Amino acid sequence: MTIQYVDVLYTAVATAENGRDGRVATDDGKLDVIVNPPIELGGTGAGTNPEQLFAAGYSACFQSALGVVARRAKTDVSGSRVTAKVGLGKTESGGFGLTVALDVSIPNLERDAAAALVEQAHEVCPYSNATRGNVEVTLSVV
Incomplete structure (x- = not known):
């Protein structure tokens, strides 16, 4: 498989804490959400x-x-x-x-x-x- 060369124009940065049952946020603060597994996968479904x-x-x-x-x-x-x-x-x-x-x-x-x-x-x-x-x-x- 060939890796495509990309001339980067923008880089988004997000950090997750506690994986699928925690929080994820971007470095600029524009996205900050709670993440939880969906009910179908045994989670609470309380977050995205x-x-x-x-x-x-x-x-x-x-x-x-x-x-x-x-x-x-x-x-x-x-x-x-x-x-x-x-x-x-x-x-x-x-x-x-x-x-x-x-x-x-x-x-x-x-x-x-x-x-x-x-x-x-x-x-x-x-x-x-x-x-x-x-x-x-x-x-x-x-």
Whole structure:
């Protein structure tokens, strides 16, 4: 596997305390949340969890990538929405892994045109590039 070279323009910094049952905060104080395992995994579900944070980041990033490719194609994607569903489960090797389903709605485009833009966004989105070859990502136009 080839490691992609990146000319870093910004670095986000976050620190976790007590892992999945604690707190995570960014160095600038803009994010400071309690994390707890969800009820489905035996936790209290009182706080957020890493999968929710990943889903939030991926959906926002993919939405931005969609805007980039739409501008290049001179296409209007106003009113579009991206919903990321991040699943956590056991792998065949006994560890844990993630799955991602991205549901994209672009109400003012025909399905084929929307699907083409979604595929292009998947090529430029940093989250898509980071997960490619490591995480199963399913794209759906809804």
